[in-house]
Amino acid sequence: QVQLVESGGGLVQAGGSLRLSCAASGRTLSTYAMGWFRQTPGKEREFVAAISWTSSSVAYADSVKGRFTISRDNAKNTVNLQMNSLKPEDTAVYYCAAERTRRMVVLTRANEYDYWGQGTQVTVSS
DSSP states (O other): OOEEEEEOOEEEETTOOEEEEEEEESSOGGGEEEEEEEEOTTSOOEEEEEEOTTSSOEEEOTTTTTTEEEEEETTTTEEEEEEOSOOGGGOEEEEEEEEEOOSOOOOOSGGGOOEEOOOEEEEEEO
């Protein structure tokens, strides 16, 4: 079983940047596909970005493409989300997710992931 802990959220002005990190314990992330999702009150959890376990493939939601970058460091057991040019509509709780797989795939649906962090709040003011 893998435990995930997100960090790096906070309050930032529109146009600013934040870097979210997801640290894993319990197991190495080297054979886990990873993803970031976000959720606002009353809405479904929304896909943001995903990366395959080899880092060979990445995927982004259209709403963040060109502004967000997902990366991973399997040696440090972390996955990061660099968020630039933030907009008020990026305000949400951001969740890290992991799914053990040896397929070199990116997973973009929440129900494809078995492991989730507790979330970190990102608030972008206008």
